[in-house]
Amino acid sequence: MSFLRSAIAASLLASSAFAAHAQDQVLNLYSARHYQTDEALYANFTKATGIRIQRVDADDAGILNRLKTEGAASPADVILLVDAARLAQAERDGLFRPFRSAELEQRIPAQYRATPSAEGSAWWGFSTRARVIVYNKASLKREDVDRYEKLADPKLKGKVCTRSGSHPYNLSLFGALHEHLGAAGLESWLKGVVANMARGPKGGDTDQIRAVASGECQVALSNSYYLARLMLSAKPDDQALVEKVGVVLPNQDSYGTHMNIAGGAMARHTKNAAAAQKFLEYLASDAAQGYFANGNNEWPVVSSVRMNNRALDSMGNFKRESIPVAAVAGHIGKVQQMLDRVEYK
Ligand code: FE
Numbered sequence: 001m002s003f004l005r006s007a008i009a010a011s012l013l014a015s016s017a018f019a020a021h022a023q024d025q026v027l028n029l030y031s032a033r034h035y036q037t038d039e040a041l042y043a044n045f046t047k048a049t050g051i052r053i054q055r056v057d058a059d060d061a062g063i064l065n066r067l068k069t070e071g072a073a074s075p076a077d078v079i080l081l082v083d084a085a086r087l088a089q090a091e092r093d094g095l096f097r098p099f100r101s102a103e104l105e106q107r108i109p110a111q112y113r114a115t116p117s118a119e120g121s122a123w124w125g126f127s128t129r130a131r132v133i134v135y136n137k138a139s140l141k142r143e144d145v146d147r148y149e150k151l152a153d154p155k156l157k158g159k160v161c162t163r164s165g166s167h168p169y170n171l172s173l174f175g176a177l178h179e180h181l182g183a184a185g186l187e188s189w190l191k192g193v194v195a196n197m198a199r200g201p202k203g204g205d206t207d208q209i210r211a212v213a214s215g216e217c218q219v220a221l222s223n224s225y226y227l228a229r230l231m232l233s234a235k236p237d238d239q240a241l242v243e244k245v246g247v248v249l250p251n252q253d254s255y256g257t258h259m260n261i262a263g264g265a266m267a268r269h270t271k272n273a274a275a276a277q278k279f280l281e282y283l284a285s286d287a288a289q290g291y292f293a294n295g296n297n298e299w300p301v302v303s304s305v306r307m308n309n310r311a312l313d314s315m316g317n318f319k320r321e322s323i324p325v326a327a328v329a330g331h332i333g334k335v336q337q338m339l340d341r342v343e344y345k
Contacts, residue, residue, distance in 0.1 A: 025051045027275050030067070031080040032060045033262065035295030044291075045282050051275050060086050060168075067095045067267070076267035077276040084125070085168040085175070087114070087263050088329030091122040096265040098122040099277060107284040107302050112261050115326045125261030125325065126283045127298035130224040130315070131173045132257065133248040134209050139218045140246075148177060148250050148258070151219065152192025160196040161208055161217035165344035166336060169205065169223055169260070174339075175331035176258045179323050183334065190342045201345050206230070213244040223260075228297035228311035249318040256319035262298065 031038075034057055042053040058066065060081050067074055067090075079096070081087050090096060091114055100120035104113070112125030135145045140159070144150065151160055163170065178186045198217035208220035209227065227247055230238045249257045264283060266276045282288050289300040294307055338344075 025272075025275060026054050027051050027272060027279055028054050028056065028075045028077045029080065029279075030056045030058070030063045030076045030078070030267070032058065032063055032082055033080050033295065037291045037295035041283075041288055041291040041295070044287060045279060048282075049275075049278065051279070053279075064090055064093070064095065068093065070269075072269050074267060074269045077270040077272045078264060078279050079267055080262070080264045081123075082262040083168040083172055083260055084263070084325035084329045085172045085332055087123040087261075087265065088326060088332070090265070095268055096122040097268045097270060097273070099266055099273070101277060101281060103281045104284055109301065109303070111322065111324045112301050113263075113326070115324070123263050123265040124280060124284070125263040125301050126289070127262045127293040127296070128259050128301055128320075129262070129296075129298050130249060130257045130259055130318075130320070131169065132222055132224050132227065132315075133219060133250050134212050134222050134227065135219045135246045135248065136212050136215060136217075137244060137246045139215070142246060142248060145219050146248050146250060146252070147254065148173070149181075149189065151221075152189045152196065154192070154196070156196045156219060158196065158198050159218035160193060161198050161211050161220045162193070162201050163203055163205060163208060163221075164201045165190070165339045170221070171332050171335055172260050172325070172328055173221065173258045174335045175328040176321060176323060178331040178335060179327060180255050183338075186335070187338050187342065190338055190344055194342050194344050209245060210241065213241040224312075224315065225297040228309070228315075231311040231314065232297070247315065249315060251321075252319050255323075256321040259320050259325070261301070261325055262292075262296065 046052055063079060067076060081090065098117055098119040098121055104124055108124055114121040114123045133145050174186060177189060181189060205222040205226040209222055211217050212220050230242050251257060264280055266273065270276050283292055284302060286305055289302050289305040290307055293300040294309055297309060297311055299312065300307065
């Protein structure tokens with residue numbers, strides 16, 4: 001009897017100690033994502049595990065600087081960044097801790113995660129975005145701009161606008177084109193694009209869409225989610241703008257449209273490796289994938305996860321590039337030297 005009583009007491013003690021421990025457990029997340037649906041994404045994880053998410057929000061460059069400054073004293077457990085170019089740079093800077101996960105390896109296509117070392121992958125993609133071509137429907141036809149290669153065609157002289165060539169979104173696209181066209185092919189393409197510019201590179205992707213709609217230029221590049229955001233906007237100005245532009249998922253008759261990712265990684269100096277891994281695995285779950293992708297109008301990496309997003313649906317089913325985003329990121333050093341040579345600002 002007394003044995004039983006003390007056994008019950010011990011187990012009560014153990015379970016309340018566990019509950020208190022779980023309540024206290026905090027995961028420090030450094031995130032370059034700031035979307036409304038993220039709140040639900042984190043709340044569901046806390047509900048399922050008892051682990052609280054403490055978030056540090058900054059832009060990608062701010063997060064990377066902070067991690068470098070903090071060094072081994074960094075409280076960061078998990079890091080969320082956008083674009084493979086940035087994830088690969090952070091990997092080279094030694095800011096991530098690679099790990100193996102049967103679950104992540106099974107759910108995330110190899111194309112969308114870091115090339116694994118013996119320790120595993122350093123980063124993992126959780127959503128995908130396409131780099132699309134946007135054109136002014138009044139002055140160009142779809143066939144004029146249905147391949148990235150055509151942006152360098154002399155027929156488009158004075159019609160092209162882009163953001164800075166050295167922005168990660170363009171660096172990644174150019175890294176992909178290095179795979180498809182070879183070094184010499186890419187350099188002559190870049191030269192052609194610079195020769196076709198309506199104005200010097202400036203602004204973000206949304207500014208390029210606006211410039212195309214206003215007629216300042218006739219064709220530009222943009223990530224798919226900036227267009228989706230405008231398509232879903234209730235503002236009459238945005239609707240009028242969307243009416244004026246055509247969207248092309250380029251290179252359907254060849255290697256497919258350039259795809260990139262938003263992804264995550266375990267911080268090099270985490271003191272919470274098990275919880276960090278649990279959180280990253282959670283992000284690939286069916287429930288989390290919908291929130292993660294839809295928060296920024298992206299496609300889930302887990303192909304069996306279905307979403308309801310009329311802007312993405314309007315872009316239809318399309319052929320995606322199949323090269324690994326890690327291979328693309330590997331070309332970026334060479335691409336930067338080419339941009340200097342061709343004076344692509
Ligand atoms: Fe963006």
